[in-house]
Amino acid sequence: MIFFPQQPTxxxxxxxxxxxxxxxxxxxxxxxxxxxxxILDALNNTPSDNLSFRDTLQCLTIADCKLNENHFETIWTxxxxxLPKVSSLSLSLNNIQSVRFFVDRMQISDMASCLPSNKAVxxxxxHPNPVLDNIKKDPDEKAALLSFLxxxxxxxxx
Amino acid sequence: MKVGFVDINNDVDENFRIxxxxxxxxxxxxxxxxxxxxKKLTIRGKDDLDYQYELPAIVCHLTNVVExxxxxxxxxxxxxxxxxxxxxxxxxxxxxxxxxxxxxxxxVLKKLKILSFKY
Numbered sequence: 001m002i003f004f005p006q007q008p009t010x011x012x013x014x015x016x017x018x019x020x021x022x023x024x025x026x027x028x029x030x031x032x033x034x035x036x037x038x039i040l041d042a043l044n045n046t047p048s049d050n051l052s053f054r055d056t057l058q059c060l061t062i063a064d065c066k067l068n069e070n071h072f073e074t075i076w077t078x079x080x081x082x083l084p085k086v087s088s089l090s091l092s093l094n095n096i097q098s099v100r101f102f103v104d105r106m107q108i109s110d111m112a113s114c115l116p117s118n119k120a121v122x123x124x125x126x127h128p129n130p131v132l133d134n135i136k137k138d139p140d141e142k143a144a145l146l147s148f149l150x151x152x153x154x155x156x157x158x
Numbered sequence: 159m160k161v162g163f164v165d166i167n168n169d170v171d172e173n174f175r176i177x178x179x180x181x182x183x184x185x186x187x188x189x190x191x192x193x194x195x196x197k198k199l200t201i202r203g204k205d206d207l208d209y210q211y212e213l214p215a216i217v218c219h220l221t222n223v224v225e226x227x228x229x230x231x232x233x234x235x236x237x238x239x240x241x242x243x244x245x246x247x248x249x250x251x252x253x254x255x256x257x258x259x260x261x262x263x264x265x266v267l268k269k270l271k272i273l274s275f276k277y
Contacts (some may be wrong), residue, residue: 011263012256019266020273027274035253035277061274 011041019088023053027061036065044074048082057083064093069131073102081116090125097130099145106151195222197243202229210254217241228252236262246272253277 016039028036040062048054060083061083072091080086124131135142149155188198199220201211210232217226218237226238227248233254238244247270249255256275 010257010259011261013260015263015265019263020270021266022271023273023274024270027272029274029276031275031277032253035218035256039256106199 010088013038015044017042018050018052020055021052024056025059026057028065030064033066040074043079051082054083055085058085059088060086061090063090067094067096068093068100069102070098072096073139077116080118085120087120089121092125092127094129096126098130098134098141099148100141103144103147118152119154121155124155190222196220197222198225199223200227231255233258234262236265237266238267243269245269248274250276
């Protein structure tokens, strides 16, 4: 899991989380680390009830932003549970190499019991990311991804 | 769809070719066929400090605008709050907006459904 610095104090981040009460689609494409990290930080550190689009956001896209498996875990376990209506999460064109370590930790009973279900998610777009090549070469990686899909069984599109 | 140019600076001679046109200075719009009001506005630019601009507050008079796409804009006006129909805002090459200390936090986009950032 990634640990972000303190919540950014720049007004943009407060605006993004508080002033968009009807937002359904939020997308970030081809952004640099220094841009996307504070955005994730703001989403991560804002309490669910304070996110103005908590009950309206349906589609979150963070594509071509150099996200890795730590970012993926943070998005899945910390950010997505605050957005219960999100049915589509697109993380295309990033650098997610593996879900194995996340799944290994997930299978530890304590963590599994407190993991969010993210039941609304139907579509988790990972293509293209290295993990989808790695599952063809590494049986353990394939098993981990299948285990992930078994745990989060509402996903039908990946 | 028909596309045309207005040569407001009288720069163009008979040898002008469409390929010579510099889109970095271009803005475009779509209008509502019923009332002629602007419903979609796009302002293009270059990823270059010389081409950055502040979106003027007068944009709040575009009361029927539904979509705005801004390239290389460095500042947004709080008056965007006054656009009653704005549903989509697309910001391209606008990292200065994210890190603007004077970003208008009080700007509430009540009808906005789609927000995208691209670099």
